[in-house]
Amino acid sequence: MINLEPNQKMIEVRNSINNLAKGMLRPIARKYDVNEHEYPKELDMFRSIKIMGGTKKKKKEGEEPKKDDKPAPKKLGTNLSTVISIEEMCWGDAGLLLSLPNAGLGNAAIAAVATDEQMERFGNKWAAMAITEPGSGSDSGSITATARLDGDEWVLNGEKIFVTCADRCDVVVVWATVDKKAGKSGIKSFVVEKDRPGFKLEKLEHKLGIRASDTGTFVLTDCRIPRTNLLGSEEVKTATEGFKGVMKTFDNTRPLVASMALGITRASLDFTREKIEESGTKLDYEKNLNNVSSLEKDFYLMEANLEAMRLLTWRAAWMADNGEFNNLEASMSKAKSGRWGTLITQKCCDLLGPLGYTQDHLAEKWMRDSKIMDIFEGTGQIQHLIVARNVLELSSKQLK
């Protein structure tokens, strides 16, 4: 039965994470925007707190799901709980959220497919993810980094850019092809420890926004890693199933990025609302839009769009929690939130005037921070392609 009234558990999660963000992230948001690349040591306390989803649970053999006469207690799904948490954290600071120890994208990849032995070795490491190359962005099937099996070792060569947590992480999950002729199905992911010879952090980028997050370039030159560092199966299948599996993880991560956009956008709107109300205008959600000032009208429409961003995002997360295929909805949430996050944070600066341009306030920073949400984990254009292919029922060949 449709019911979009947040339940008690959702409200509790939101409030507790908001307190954390307000107390821990917001106060140091500007500090690490200015001091780009400096490790935010205040975040060490988060090593023990899981924000970005739970850890993989091992199922005991022979364990049956509990049967009970009573209806199942109302649980809050991991995905929904995570998007709510991320919105609050990014309301505090998005760059800092991306800098949380042991919560990199690589950690998610490891948690998803690692064997018990790999879990033992890498489970407690901070894992970054290296996919993008200078010549391979959205078309991640075209990567050229190679992995060659030599005895009991993989030998990796190539260059990886835009790696989040490049400096701070312990290990990097590197995408490379074991067989260029096999195309997408030849692409595998490998865990590379930072101290392996031939693995070099070339440089750290200077960015428009999310400066607290360290983004870097790695060069792999005959970098040797144990054969057991490969995640998943070694077998190169003729079909592209393996690659599709990797792409499917994006269905889970896209709503997370959408919720990051939500958090930044809400921060920007909250600040703008505060200033509007300080100036003596009461936002009462009552008058016809042609009977309010242009500023109020802009604000109301932005708030309505924020609500749409959130509901589209929560829907994608809720579907994932309920085991429903959400490729379309995940991309919808990111297409809407990425674009509108950018538009709204821009407009807030406009409405705020000088307060939106000075570094004395965070509005200018939110405008810079939000832009990446329409870019990483698939640009807005890629999201539109995915949505369009879904609703038009066209293949990637029919709609390029």
Place this chain on the structure above:
Amino acid sequence: MEEKDFSFGMCEEQRTMKETIARLVKGVVTDNAHDMDEKKAIPAEFIQKVWELGATISPIPEEYGGYGMEYSPIMNTIILEELAAGDMALAIAATLPSSFLYPILEMGTDEQKKKYIPPYCDATFKPCTVAINEPRFRFDAVSLETKAEKKGGSYVINGKKCFVPLAKDSGHMLVAADLDGKGQLFIVAKDNPGVTIGEREKNLGLYALETYPVTFENCEVPEADRLGGSNGCDYSKFLQKSRIALSAIGTGVSRASFEYARDYSKERVQFGEPIASRQSIAFMIAEMAYEVDGMRLLTWKAASALEAGKDAKRESYLAKIFAGDVTMKVTDYGVQILGGHGFIRDHPVERYYRNGRGIAILEGMATV
């Protein structure tokens, strides 16, 4: 009250209702919507068919002639979206009695309920209507120029209303008027000597829906016919429900435009391939898809607040302004994707575009 699960999924009952309405719409409305628009009339049997589903009188207690089922604003948004996806004029006309009956049921005195509800819970659709909109620049439903004044044992109403659906055939109407600076509703009989129903209006859209201007000149209404009696009613609640209803209707109209343009773009071949294969078209279709979903979710969110017994002032306002804005964008895209063909009345997208303009402008013409 026990807390319900947070859920985006329809339950069996909601799905069944959606499918039932969709079948009815497909069977009688979709193919006739063009004709209805051209002939500027909705055949009585279409309205009767919707009426016979019983959704309007379902939440009305048996003692007043209804079925005494659970009242669900969310279910009502589902019904309105489906009807409006068929035809917006029909959606307003066929559900119009609820705009008159629900406020009485919710906020009326016992006498008002006994007197005014049963006659309209008939097996045959009997129109009753609402008069909210006013024909003036910067009209706002929260600051009405139609005034009610207390004089002796009655209220005297003066003012002009417009877009009053089915006014000519309606036995009664709910009239929104300002009483001492706040909006109130009054039950007014059509044959009240202070009521003058003008010539049928000609509008940008909704050709099939009969709407009329209504003038109130020293229109005397007995004290007992002020909705809620001497304490009056919560006019804001009335507006909240109508805003959610219009958002649901906007979702339906926009969805219809989206679906038509989507299918057309796959069939229309230019430069040797369907225009859907071009990103310039495909991205518009994608945008329409998620904006329609966004509209529906905002509508459901506001209806969820009502269903939980909470105030939905903010939620219903945001849903309506979002729907008003986005319906224009989506129905505009619908015409644009069809190009010259979209401009020709043979295709429905031009009708969706004209009808859709009403979502942001109209107030009070439907309820959940």
